Amino acid sequence: MLTPEILEARKKGLGGSDIAVILGLSPWKTPTELYLEKRGELEPEDISDKEIIHFGHVLEDVVAQEYARRNDVKVERRNKMITHPDHEFMLANIDRKVVGEKKGLECKTADRFTMHKWGEQGSEDIPDYYRTQVEWYMQVTGYPEWDLAVLIGGNTYRDYHIEADKELQEVIYEHAAKFWDRVKRGIAPDFDFDHPGTLDLIKKMYPGTNGETIQLPNELVHWAEVKQEAERIVKEYGTVVDVCKGRILAAIGEAACGTLPDAGVQFKRSLVKATEFTVKKDAYMVMRQSKYTPK
DSSP states (O other): OOOHHHHHHGGGSBOHHHHHHHTTOOSSOOHHHHHHHHHTSSOOOOOTTSHHHHHHHHHHHHHHHHHHHHHTOOEEEOOSOEEOSSOTTBEEOOSEEETTSSEEEEEEEEOGGGGGGOOOTTSOOOOHHHHHHHHHHHHHHOOSEEEEEEEETTTEEEEEEEEOOHHHHHHHHHHHHHHHHHHHHTOOOOOOTTSTTHHHHHHHHOOSOOSOOOOOOTTHHHHHHHHHHHHHHHHHHHHHHHHHHHHHHHHHTTOSEEEETTTTEEEEEEEEEEOSSSSOOEEEEEEEEEEOOOO
16 A cells, blocks of 8 residues: 555656556556656546555455465565665655565556456566566666566466566666656656547646637648548447347347357347436346357
């Protein structure tokens, strides 16, 4: 669990979870958002009440204990921010240290739908955004190796062993140092418009209006036309989807399930009963498509 002291210290440098953001590997945050947070121009989103974060904290000790049991070692907490001896902006808040060894442990929980991102037990095949995190921790602490233990889907445990990659660490340091220099000098990174979080970030940056009317640069003509065409295609194919659903539902009629063996799919109808909570109590039929396997 991150203490208020650790959260405050994070503003004075870059921690392990920041590195994937800087390298453009994070699916959750953009470099521009991180820059604004470090500058104090944007308040970091409070995600402490999200269930995935809550249970990640709750299960951290469970994962650490299971790692210790399976590997016949002892681990200890380090509830203190670690700073690189030569570079004050290089910070590390590690989950555990392996007692008696120059090795740390990172504890994770993951959704079962991300199973494909995790390699075999004992390998070093972990998601890139975690690999860069542990490489950063090894740089800050000077440790030559690090382990990462993960609980996937609540019932699949794996642990991974990562040895320091000096070439990768040099690349990470170079990008991190340049990013931190931009933070200090107030030079914001360009928006990554391809990132799924950029639109929400821009909305947070400009929540209101000053009432002015401005002329936009001509380079935006292209994007305005692309937007219009994309909206037209979405509307057109949205109608096509409804037509397809209508044909299939009409063919199914009152049956519970309709199969299309040649297409390898089936369609199931089921009754959904909505309880009266934030919406009016109701009941309605839904149809779901799934893979069809002949028996």
